[in-house]
Amino acid sequence: MKRYAIGIDVGGTNTKFGVVDSDGNILTQDRILTNSDAPVEQFIKTLSLKLKPMIDHYGGVENFVGIGMGAPNANYYKGTIEYAANLKEWKGVIPMADLMEKEFGITTRLTNDANAAAVGEMMYGVTKGMKHFITITLGTGVGSGIVIDGKIVLGCDGFAGELGHVTVRKGGRLHKGTGMRGTLETYASATGVRETVLEFLRENPNEPSLLRAFKEDEITSEVVYNCAVKGDAIAIRTFEFTGQILGEALAAFVLFSSPEAIVLFGGLTKASDLLLKPTRQAMEDNILTSFKGKVKLLVSTLKEADAAILGASALVW
């Protein structure tokens, strides 16, 4: 009897994976560097070194119903990763499901990493039982998973839900990966927060700020948060600005699918009300009266790695 699934979350930096039982317990987990500077075959080998012992420990291949994998630009229909801007040397179309099946001898299903997180949230998180919601991951980039009628929206080709690449400021910041300008990801990500604060520091050279004690390359979204908590005006304005843009974008998403909730994930959510208050305000300001006050803005309570591993594993149950 097949009692276990493997969930794998491929990120731009780390790949997290674990063995999950049918009740959604992660029995064991580990991580490797994704290292997409090297060819994908190298990645499979490194993963194999850690994953095969796990499989053996839980009784071998015959005990596993499948491998579920969340990855950037993954195509559920084809089992491929296609033109992923953040996976440097994994160029063009990577037949990831085939490569995995060949290595492990276990059926493998792929989906977009943000979709996997949304599934994890729906099965085990704050949207348990909800049929209409959108998850937005605010990490290095901005990912999204859209759930309508209890199902992930994949679109005609498996690439739906690329909300991080919606243009929110016409002619705005250049996104180096996509070549597009003013997209949500260039503002409402950890990278975006860093860029915003550097802009604010440059534009207001005479305004004192705790941030001036840091070298430019030391300034991360976490440093900005720490300064904002201490009352630093530039740091606080940075989160207000980020929340304003994020909230405007969320308003458009609400008008699209009328979700019961929007769930925020990822590093930036640690900023809590510094980010959430302006986000909520801007969202409410940009929706029709009939929607106002109705859409819940939630922060995921699952550990990020857990949501992604659980969500990915849910692909194969």
Add this chain to the structure above:
Amino acid sequence: MKRYAIGIDVGGTNTKFGVVDSDGNILTQDRILTNSDAPVEQFIKTLSLKLKPMIDHYGGVENFVGIGMGAPNANYYKGTIEYAANLKEWKGVIPMADLMEKEFGITTRLTNDANAAAVGEMMYGVTKGMKHFITITLGTGVGSGIVIDGKIVLGCDGFAGELGHVTVRKGGRLHKGTGMRGTLETYASATGVRETVLEFLRENPNEPSLLRAFKEDEITSEVVYNCAVKGDAIAIRTFEFTGQILGEALAAFVLFSSPEAIVLFGGLTKASDLLLKPTRQAMEDNILTSFKGKVKLLVSTLKEADAAILGASALVW
């Protein structure tokens, strides 16, 4: 045996209705003024005077499977019209399905007018057989119907697909009905085209234009089209500007649900390539490489009234 359905399309100005057979033939149709200046009971009475004889002609109530009705701000789940900005005296929540059933003795189902048109398009129009598409109605206002996996997206409360109210120009034109600023409807509608051309005429007082021969209240989107066809620069720029904004908005919708096609409906589509070319260009400019050149931009080939009547009737089959 119940062989017929009634399809009704309630618009801001006219209400069109007809008897439809199960093959999608409109056997007879007529229209009345919606006249929402008067109470909704008056509307039901006026409709009844024309619709009851039709029902009798086709063998009476027992021959009808139901009444399907498309209307602005209609709620499929509740059978109500709620806070419709364009239906003046029909304030608050109108229990339209109940009122209709009481008057006609036939089961009645309601949906958003744009959703009804999308269903008509899916069953009988250019998207016949498609499972992922979005319809955008460019009329007095801007309506939308979103189809994912062959089903209309209703959202958690029946109000999904309000794409005409997405903000496209922060702090832009005031929408008198909603109080919102810079929404798609204030630009990409017949009303919006009129406003744009009046702005362009005012801003360029020394530029000659055929439009200056018209009084301000004579200038409609049709007049602008006629002048554009004759090569009038201001009229042509008006459609370019409209298409630019519409295309940017469509790009965001594409990133959301990755549709196979976007279908444009309604009066403005008569402008054909004057509007479609800049729309397509702006859409392509604002999507990820992986989407470029893939999404079909189509114009509905159904007569507008037919699509809405057919789509509404399809609610009850």
